Amino acid sequence: MRNDQVGVGVVGYGYWGPNLVRNFAASPQANVVAVSDLDQSRLATCRLAHPSVQTTNRYQDLLDDPTIEAIAIATPAHTHYEMALAALRSGKHVLVEKPLASSADLVRRLIDEAERRRLILMVDHTFLYTPAVQKIKELVDKDDIGDIYYYDSTRVSLGLFQSDVSVIWDLAVHDLAIIDHIIDDIPIAVSATACRHVAGAPENMAHLTLFFQNSCVAHVNVNWLSPVKVRQTFIGGSKKMIVYNDLEPTEKIKVYDKGITVDGASENAHQFRIGYRAGDMWAPHISAKEALRSEVEHFTDCVRNGARPLSDAQSGLRVVEILEAASWSIAAQGKPVLLRQPPRIRAAAIG
Known part of the structure; x- marks a missing residue:
């Protein structure tokens, strides 16, 4: 060595x-x-x-x-x-x-x-190191997408039934890590429903909804009991929209210059008119480098240089807090569960 x-x-x-x-x-x-x-x-x-x-x-x-x-x-x-x-x-x-x-x-x-x-x-959190998610993060940070209105993901397959964790701890964790990485806002509550179709096994399908301080909302659909494998995410912004299909061999990300415009003053909301914008679609170049290779190189860099990892323990904590709250919501038949917030965010929510 x-x-x-x-x-x-x-x-x-x-x-x-x-x-x-x-x-x-x-x-x-x-x-x-x-x-x-x-x-x-x-x-x-x-x-x-x-x-x-x-x-x-x-x-x-x-x-x-x-x-x-x-x-x-x-x-x-x-x-x-x-x-x-x-x-x-x-x-x-x-x-x-x-x-x-x-x-x-x-x-x-x-x-x-x-x-x-x-x-x-x-x-x-391997998906944070995929070239596709890195490109989405770049587009969001450059404000090409605008304010994010929604994150809507379907992550399903006829998958491996886990014995010690439910489908949200196995599959939804990927989307929660991506959401934590790309959305510059903190979720304030989560609502989740789930069910199991194998006696004695954990839940094998679930729907999660994350509520944010602003108007953004995130939906995550996960399922081990699907006839087809789907890994598709829609991200809607005020300027552009993204379709991310992780199963696409080349064009994993497609950016659509589509959206709406609203005419009319806010005080006359009943008189507003919706206009539709339909521009070009483009598929940015995505590197073919394996995400796990980038991740292990990043890990060894951090070990050598004492740098803070992209997927550090604090990001892991935020994801586990959401998973834990989602599990409580499932036990309460979908009742929203408030998430632990930093004092400034919590005070704003209460006010």
């Missing part, structure tokens, strides 16, 4: 772990030292793909190895907190697969531990 490389240990070699190992191994900034998993057959598969990587069924071996500076956690969601806490207490920087933990309180404990030890704690 070169001196400028970050020594990495990966725990979990099931669904997402192989992708992490592959991308860390391909990065000149990282050196995958060891992989841990309880399943010997998975470790055998890892050794075939990466002969130079050590394998072990003891997570403690990764924590005890002084050549490992950072731990990437790709285990079931209910184990994230304990494994991340153990890694931080061992002096390791940590990248955790989403969600960061199973409750906001547990996330705050991890944040406190990481800050006390001056370690990087980053959550794997």
Whole structure:
């Protein structure tokens, strides 16, 4: 291992772990030292793909190895907190697969531990590193879209039923991370409904609505029981509108110069006239670079330079707070649940 490389240990070699190992191994900034998993057959598969990587069924071996500076956690969601806490207490920087933990309180404990030890704690919100979402963020920041009126997403497929998390913690988490990243406003409440169609399993379909301080609203539809796979998002702005289809091989983003104009003074609202604007559509160039490659390079950069990650623990906390509130709303048959707000925002809402 070169001196400028970050020594990495990966725990979990099931669904997402192989992708992490592959991308860390391909990065000149990282050196995958060891992989841990309880399943010997998975470790055998890892050794075939990466002969130079050590394998072990003891997570403690990764924590005890002084050549490992950072731990990437790709285990079931209910184990994230304990494994991340153990890694931080061992002096390791940590990248955790989403969600960061199973409750906001547990996330705050991890944040406190990481800050006390001056370690990087980053959550794997992979979509933030996709060229498509980065382009959307760029368009929003340049005010090409104008004020965002709505975010409307459908994320469905005949998917893998999870045993320890519901569909909102598995799929909706992606959209919540994107919303947190691109919308320059803080949601004040969430309403959610969901149902399960397999006895004893978590909810497999859900609808979430996020309410913001301004007129923006976000709808997220997630489902593990769809006959087709759909990954489509509509973002409506006062100037332009975006259609983002993650399944498109090339033109993932289409920007429409469409919208409305309103004629008439506000005091004569009953007399206003709606005009329609229909301009051009264009599809901006999107890089083909794999998002996870960008993410692991960003993580190792942050470890080396002490920089704040794009998907830092605070962003992970905001997402988990929404997921937690959405779970409470589901239990209350869709009753809106207020979200914890910074004092300034809370005072404005009360006033």
